[in-house]
Amino acid sequence: MPALLIIAWLVRDIRAADGPVAVWEYWSGTADLRDAPRTTTSATSLVLLPAYAAAAVAALRSASAASVLIVTGVVTFALRLPGVWTIADAPAPEDLRDRALLTTYVALVAGLAMIVAGAAGRRPVPEGAERPAGPGRGAGVTVFLLLGFQALLFAAWEIRQLFVYPSELYPGWFIGGEPLTIPLTEGPPGWVTVTHVLMFLVAAVGAVAGAALARPLGLIAGGFVLSSGVLGTARVIHYEMYEQFTTLDVEAQLNMLSSVSSLLVGPVVLIVLARKGVGRTPVGGAPGPWGGVGPWGVQPPAHAPHQPPGQQPPAPGFGPPQGGGFGPPPSSPPPRW
Numbered sequence: 001m002p003a004l005l006i007i008a009w010l011v012r013d014i015r016a017a018d019g020p021v022a023v024w025e026y027w028s029g030t031a032d033l034r035d036a037p038r039t040t041t042s043a044t045s046l047v048l049l050p051a052y053a054a055a056a057v058a059a060l061r062s063a064s065a066a067s068v069l070i071v072t073g074v075v076t077f078a079l080r081l082p083g084v085w086t087i088a089d090a091p092a093p094e095d096l097r098d099r100a101l102l103t104t105y106v107a108l109v110a111g112l113a114m115i116v117a118g119a120a121g122r123r124p125v126p127e128g129a130e131r132p133a134g135p136g137r138g139a140g141v142t143v144f145l146l147l148g149f150q151a152l153l154f155a156a157w158e159i160r161q162l163f164v165y166p167s168e169l170y171p172g173w174f175i176g177g178e179p180l181t182i183p184l185t186e187g188p189p190g191w192v193t194v195t196h197v198l199m200f201l202v203a204a205v206g207a208v209a210g211a212a213l214a215r216p217l218g219l220i221a222g223g224f225v226l227s228s229g230v231l232g233t234a235r236v237i238h239y240e241m242y243e244q245f246t247t248l249d250v251e252a253q254l255n256m257l258s259s260v261s262s263l264l265v266g267p268v269v270l271i272v273l274a275r276k277g278v279g280r281t282p283v284g285g286a287p288g289p290w291g292g293v294g295p296w297g298v299q300p301p302a303h304a305p306h307q308p309p310g311q312q313p314p315a316p317g318f319g320p321p322q323g324g325g326f327g328p329p330p331s332s333p334p335p336r337w
Contacts (some may be wrong), residue, residue: 002076002110003052005103006045009185013039028231030238040100040184043231044079044192047223051075054219055114066121067213073114075220078195080107082187086176090184100184134210135218139272143207143218146265150225151200153258158193160251196224207273218273226266232259 010023017023017037025031027043051072058068083104087097135143165173172180174190182188187195203221206214236242236256245253 002107003049003056005106006041006049006052009041009103010045013041028234028238030235038181038183040096040186042183042186043227044186044224047220047227048076048079051220051223054216058216059117064212064215066118068216069114069118069121071118071213071216071220073111073116073118075195075199075217076107076111076114079187079192080104080111080185082176082191083185084108086182086188087184089177091181092184096184103185134212135207135214135273137210139275140207140210140214142272143214143269144204146269147200147204147207147218147221147225150221150262150265151197151204153261154193154200154228155197157255157258158190158197196221199224215273218269222266222269222273225262225269229259229261229263229266232256233263235259 013023014020017026017039022031022037023039023041026033026037026039055068055072059065083100087101087104090097090100092100134140161173162170168179172178172188174188174194176182176188176191180188186192199217199221203214203218207218232255236259241248241252241256245256248256
């Protein structure tokens with residue numbers, strides 16, 4: 001349902017702007033805002049559209065369907081929540097506002113439904129069944145470094161804007177309202193950026209920990225990183241800022257480099273996480289890569305430690321170590337010479 005709503009609003013914007021090119025120019029900030037019709041969508045919707053399609057496929061075929069549904073539902077709810085209070089006062093025709101508000105409520109209900117469905121589907125893994133796969137060790141470290149860097153980058157620019165933009169712009173930048181005008185079905189830019197930063201951090205930590213949720217969340221995060229890089233690079237190319245790179249001030253140069261870095265990091269994150277995850281050891285199976293069947297190599301209590309052939313396991317309680325090593329001296333003293 002959320003995917004169909006996005007498609008409907010995209011079609012509306014394309015028809016209102018007389019073509020997709022005008023919509024793209026508005027999204028990228030290269031259009032003349034005095035003449036261009038305001039869109040009701042942004043690139044956020046374009047990133048969520050394939051995420052919903054992937055969630056629908058995963059819900060039917062993937063062992064990690066529960067994680068995919070929960071992650072997609074949480075992201076949907078977080079990004080669409082501001083519409084509850086921003087649409088009512090938006091400068092748009094009343095019928096358009098009513099449809100946008102209805103769309104927001106449907107998206108929020110759909111997000112909650114995905115969370116509930118995913119949580120209900122998280123059942124204990126049967127004996128011998130395949131566990132949901134998380135990123136491998138190398139992929140996890142790569143995603144941790146890349147998304148962690150992007151989180152710091154996005155947060156740094158957001159903090160910088162507090163000292164550059166006029167104070168009258170706040171708190172509307174984060175919660176909506178005057179004097180800010182935003183696409184009708186989207187959240188305020190500050191709210192969206194904070195959501196992205198939190199998403200990047202959670203995906204980065206989850207990836208290095210090998211969590212199953214890191215793959216769907218990291219793929220959505222990678223899509224937003226790529227979207228930011230594409231839009232920023234489009235502005236650089238449109239205004240031919242690259243030709244003046246050496247003459248620009250340091251802040252403008254860093255802005256350009258940030259867009260290029262997002263353009264490069266986004267595809268890498270998507271490629272690394274799109275590969276098949278490392279399968280977890282089935283319940284009761286052989287020791288995993290961390291040295292044990294349990295998480296991070298922990299041996300479950302029901303399994304006795306491995307003993308050499310012919311040696312009995314130690315009795316519970318304190319006692320000397322088995323098989324030599326440090327401990328009390330032998331029972332009989334060594335011979336005297």
